[in-house]
Amino acid sequence: MDKTKSDYTELLDQLRDGKIKELTITPDEFLIFQQAFMDYETRKRIIGNAGDQGIVVYHYDNDN
Secondary structure, three states, X not given: OOOOHHHHHHHHHHHHHOXXXXXXXXXXXXXXXXXXXXXXXXXXXXXXXXXXXXXXXXXXXXXX
């Protein structure tokens, strides 16, 4: 089942709250994820590290 924008917003909330340590996004997921990411209030605290084959791993920067 494909994830929706709401699903990715929930995952971003979990990332922010420390319930998950990282969020891995594949190229197939990126367009819908990007919609949630761009609307996310604290997106500037979310850091992505690009890996092989277009996979990006995001983590939340809790440091001020």
